Amino acid sequence: MQLHVFNHVKNKKTTENTERRREFLKMKFPLYYQRVITESLRTYYPELGNNPVASPHLHKWIWELSEALRNENLYKQGMYYQQRELTAAYLAFLFPQSFMKINAILNELYSLNNTAFFEHDQYHIADIGCGIGASTFGTIEFFKAMKKDIVLHFDAIDYNKEPFELMREMSKDSNYFRNTNFAFIHNDIEKIASRSGRKCDIIILSLVLGEIESKISIIALIRKLMKHLTETGMLIIIEPALQESSKNLILLRNKLISYNVSILSPCLNEQPCPLTYSAQHWCYREIAWTPPASMEYLNRKLFREINTLKFSYLVIANNTRKGCRGGPMRPPNKIDANSDIPFQAEKELDLKNLYAFRAISFPKKQKGEYIIKACDSSCTIRVIELLHKDITDANKQFLELSRGDLFFLLDTALSEATIRLSSGTGIYNLQICKHLSPFIPRGSIK
Ligand SMILES: C[S@@+](CC[C@H](N)C(=O)[O-])C[C@H]1O[C@@H](n2cnc3c(N)ncnc32)[C@H](O)[C@@H]1O
Structure with a gap:
């Protein structure tokens, strides 16, 4: 019973930390370019006034651009760029994403x-x-x-x-x-x-x-x-x-x-x-x-x-490119405990038995567990499971995975198409640990 209460409290804390981490680690569009966009809109589109974003014209143009991108004639060969208003809309709305x-x-x-x-x-x-x-x-x-x-x-x-x-x-x-x-x-x-x-x-x-x-x-x-x-x-x-x-x-x-x-x-x-x-x-x-x-x-x-x-x-x-053929990738052998990753302690990774995966889904919550689908170096789509009761500091990054993330599992058996993580399985999500050094070359994992 005591164990049950403990797990409940621990999981709630894990979820809160996960949310905080997620928020903190989000990529942010640079302020410098926010200013460049506003300045360029002011200079090139004086009709938008001093605060271009508040102009109803710009709203209308963004709407028109999204319609143009559905219209085959305007879409082909970037014809929308021949209309200056649609270029402004691209700058304000699509530029930051690309x-x-x-x-x-x-x-x-x-x-x-x-x-x-x-x-x-x-x-x-x-x-x-x-x-x-x-x-x-x-x-x-x-x-x-x-x-x-x-x-x-x-x-x-x-x-x-x-x-x-x-x-x-x-x-x-x-x-x-x-x-x-x-x-x-x-x-x-x-x-x-x-x-x-x-x-x-x-x-x-x-x-x-x-x-x-x-x-x-x-x-x-x-x-x-x-x-x-x-x-x-x-x-x-x-x-x-x-x-x-x-x-x-x-x-x-x-x-x-x-x-x-x-x-x-x-x-x-x-x-x-x-x-x-x-x-x-x-x-x-x-x-x-x-x-x-x-x-x-x-x-x-x-x-x-x-x-x-x-x-x-x-x-x-x-393929003439040296030392970079596809195949299993390795993470860096050290993750810096720098200020950008406040929750990540400095760790030396044991590179033996370490496998790379590309997530092709989000972690899905099921009864008693989370599961994710991921592709690997053997070209197998794996189902990776983590039971709620097995969530620990070593594997909690599993819950933070997003579709398309590259992550690495430490000390896990790869014989089955379904992999169940244990409480001790280490997981490193490259998207999260992105300020890394030193780097090691990619090659097959021994
Ligand atoms: C959707 S925009 C992408 C712009 C930019 N690369 C981005 O990611 O935001 C597509 C661009 O491809 C250009 N384009 C279309 N057909 C092209 C062609 N045959 N040769 C060169 N550029 C072309 C268009 O003029 C347009 O600027």
């Missing part, structure tokens, strides 16, 4: 540090279908946080030239962007893919594949683009979290693995994806974040789900 998505992907790759990729002093990056540069700025912000004085060369490429004007305005702070060079290139993705030119460390295609009208197949286009990568370079594709987009991305991935392409993320293996596209399961990420206050204000009448970033994505590299 910004954070690329930032989250780069953060995870950095935490895993598969190669010496992040040790360069300068990077050449092509953001194809850049629009007003959400992914460009999200990437700059990532590199700024990672390493000071890194030099970035961006090719901002788009089929429409109209958004470049706004992007130029947003990058005019010569102090903030002192180490960043921008080249604005008005061209079609297919022409860019076919021509020869400087090799890139990163090529970004954020929310582009669904819009382009290409004479060649997407797979042929991607293969052409991959020839533009440096030996260690990577191509990052971001698509909506919709079932159809995610499925198309998986089909693309399944074809690419037969063409000597390495899958860096989100998969932990390079076999055909085991997901059958049922209504319940498809592969995408859901990251809780704190949207800018302006977005929350604008959403008061739109009622969109804006507190979670949802997207599907794929990070690929040429």
